[in-house]
Amino acid sequence: MKSVVEEFEKFIRNSGLAPFSPLTHEGYWRQLNVRTTCNNDILIIPMMHPQDMTEDQLSDVKKKIVTHFTTGPGAPLAITSIFFKACGQKEKGVEQVLELLWGQEYITETILGKKFRVSPDAFLQINTAAAEVLYEKIGSLAELDSESMLLDICCGTGTIGISLADRCKKVYGVELVEKAAEDAKQNAKENGVENVAVFTGKAEDNMPHLMQHCTKANTIGVVDPPRGGLNNKVIFALRKCETMKRLVFVSCDPRNAIRNFISLGRPESKQYKGEFFIPVRAVPVDLFPHTPHFELIILFERWEEQRWKGIMEGNPLPQDEAYFKRLSDKPTDVTEEESHKDKRAAEEQGDGPRKKMKAE
Structure with missing residues (x-):
């Protein structure tokens, strides 16, 4: 990737066209x-402001890009797709499209043994090795079985739902971006996964239809929304889906998603129908090393009065007792001796009981 950027920098310097300035709005690149x-797929999307260039001049620039990276100095980089985007003054209602200049229409990635095609503007986790850890953890928290219905909200190219499809009865995916939804359908087909159905459009518009398929089975939801979180109409629909006892929420920006967490946990009312959800597990996965960012998985479970009253009173149901025993049996990287050292160090720093409480 760095070599591609370096080569493109050389191309720009030799192009005779200045870079675009956001201050003066002059320039092109x-x-x-x-x-x-x-x-080993490499896809590039050069974006430029055409300014007052004619169609012939713009066409000449596109040809030079293709020549440079297919038969010229950039050929050894083995780029597989070259797209182009003209970014002029944005006009309301006019979508700026990507133009395929050369090569494949998409890239492909292999995740957990399954191959996925990804359109140039479709979302895909940028750290594949860590994404596999993320998806495995989502699967383990969801506790899917052969009777489970999995609702994959904001499914993108279908990577989560398709990766987990062999663990459940049916997967229903919803995706707003049409190209990504088409990728998801094609990915299910090419991987031989027959129990996946993908719907295109807003999640809030598709939820009433999806709920019709989730009336007789154990329904588990997975939501991996954009940074801004879910529309509150989706939250309303998730709460009304009474067969959904477990919801796995993946957030790349937990501060932004807090309003969703609050809406999931609000007491039942005229607006918020259906019993609320409570967070029971939180697992961060570091997809972005050397940065302060991470993906946070939060497992929400539907409130059940008798069940949670028993848990809080120390008298859990047999299945819950087994669940908490599994948690307590998990190995830890911190030894008991190290834990006591940490507590003593915290107490020695002052603030006595408050520091001690934090350490514990």
Whole structure:
């Protein structure tokens, strides 16, 4: 990826066209997107402001890009896809499209043994090795079985639902971006996964239809929304889906998602129908090493008065007793001796009981 950027920098310097300035709005070259995969795909998307260029002049620039990276100095990089995007003054209602100049229409990535095609503007976790850890953890928290219905909200190219499809009865995915939804359908087909159905459109518009398929089975929800979180109408629909006892929420920005967490946990009312959810597990997964960012998985479970009253009173049901025993049996990286050292160090720093409480 760095080599591609370096080569494109040389191309720009020799192009005779200045870079775009966000201050003066003069110049042409605006941005370069590069996507690479473990399958050795390299996709580039040069973006430029055409300014007052004619169609012939713009066409000449596109040809030079293709020549440079297919038969010219950039050929050894083995780029597999070259797209182009003209970013002029945005007009309301006009979508700026990606134009395929050369190569494949998409990249492919292999995750947990399954191959996925990804359109140039479709979302995919950028750290494949860590994404596999993320998806495995989602699967273990969801506790799927052969009778489970999995609702994959904001499914993107279908990576989560398809990866977990062999563990459940049926997967229903919903995706707003049409190209990503088409990728998801094709990915299910190419991986021979027959129990996946993908719907295109807003999650809040599709939820009433999906709920019709989730009336007689153990329904588990997985939501991996954009940074801004879920529309509250989706929260309303999730709460009304009474067969959904477990919800796995994946957030790349927990501060932004807090309003969703609060809405899931509000007491039942005229607006918030259905019993509320409570968070029972939180697992961070570091997909972005050397940065303060991470993916946070939170497992929510539906409130059941008798069950949770028994847990809080120390008299859990047999299945819950087994669940908490599994948690307590999990190995830890911190030895008992190290734990006591940490507690003593905290007490010695002052603030006595308060420091001690934090350490414990």
